[in-house]
Amino acid sequence: MAMKRKDKPSRTGIHTYKQKARKQRKRSKDTRFDRFWFRIMEAIGWIILLGSLLMYWDSARLTTIINKAQPVQQLTSETTGYVRLEGQAGGKAAYTDEGKLQGRYALLQKEPFRWECGKGGCDYKLDDNGSHQSWGSSELNGVTVQAERIRFYTDWLPLNVATVDPKHVTLIYEGNSSRPLLMESPKGTAYGYYAVSPGDWVTVIGRASKGQLEAFNLPGDDAKQPVLLIGTSVEQMLSEENGVQIVYLIISCIVALMLLPKMIGRAKRITQWIKTRRAR
Numbered sequence: 001m002a003m004k005r006k007d008k009p010s011r012t013g014i015h016t017y018k019q020k021a022r023k024q025r026k027r028s029k030d031t032r033f034d035r036f037w038f039r040i041m042e043a044i045g046w047i048i049l050l051g052s053l054l055m056y057w058d059s060a061r062l063t064t065i066i067n068k069a070q071p072v073q074q075l076t077s078e079t080t081g082y083v084r085l086e087g088q089a090g091g092k093a094a095y096t097d098e099g100k101l102q103g104r105y106a107l108l109q110k111e112p113f114r115w116e117c118g119k120g121g122c123d124y125k126l127d128d129n130g131s132h133q134s135w136g137s138s139e140l141n142g143v144t145v146q147a148e149r150i151r152f153y154t155d156w157l158p159l160n161v162a163t164v165d166p167k168h169v170t171l172i173y174e175g176n177s178s179r180p181l182l183m184e185s186p187k188g189t190a191y192g193y194y195a196v197s198p199g200d201w202v203t204v205i206g207r208a209s210k211g212q213l214e215a216f217n218l219p220g221d222d223a224k225q226p227v228l229l230i231g232t233s234v235e236q237m238l239s240e241e242n243g244v245q246i247v248y249l250i251i252s253c254i255v256a257l258m259l260l261p262k263m264i265g266r267a268k269r270i271t272q273w274i275k276t277r278r279a280r
Helices: 011-068 166-171 234-279
Strands: 081-088 107-118 121-126 133-136 138-140 143-145 150-153 181-183 189-196 201-209 212-214 228-231
Touching: 011 234, 081 138, 107 150, 138 201, 143 212, 150 234, 166 181, 201 234, 228 234
Parallel strands: 150 228
Antiparallel strands: 081 201, 107 121, 107 133, 107 189, 138 143, 181 189, 201 212, 201 228
């Protein structure tokens, strides 16, 4: 009796099997890649969320300092803590950025900007880590107002034919904001200015020590230079800080909503794991 030969798999069947195996491997690789990508995006989301909450907290602490600063007319050796002085600025209009500005001021601060591009387009952005320059001092109710760095809550110095050296008028840049800058070179470095002239009404907040007004470290900025706060009024200072807090709160809420499904899923898995452990 002749033995029956086993049927060999057809070439078509082998080809189909290989295709399925290839697709399975590709699907597995795609799944691993997707998981890796989502983990990176989740990590970035957490970094943004924590950073926004930290910036909100720092601004809230600065708001507390502004609110609690003790209003005083003069400083004595017994005066301590955060104080607030208000009145007309004194001093001499003797300081300027030589070769760039025409006017002279009692206090002048030069802030650096860098040309940056993002999703919203290209523009000059304030360079917080760049080098700034400050000139001069002022007097307020007999108290000297001077610091290596000042945080201004005032409008930027207008830059026009009346304030800028004629040689640099063509380098004035405003863009889409009311913040005028003086460019060193187009799409390179630029500078904005804050200034206080004698007779300007100002509100100054600092720390009193031994009859003098001293700069202090901003919340969260211990590594940077101490500052004095100068604005037109307490209300204006608080309004700006509240605006900053609203922005960071909105960012935090948006990112938290994006992370919420992942957090809910993780919480469910942890709850299920705890129940399983207890059932053993």
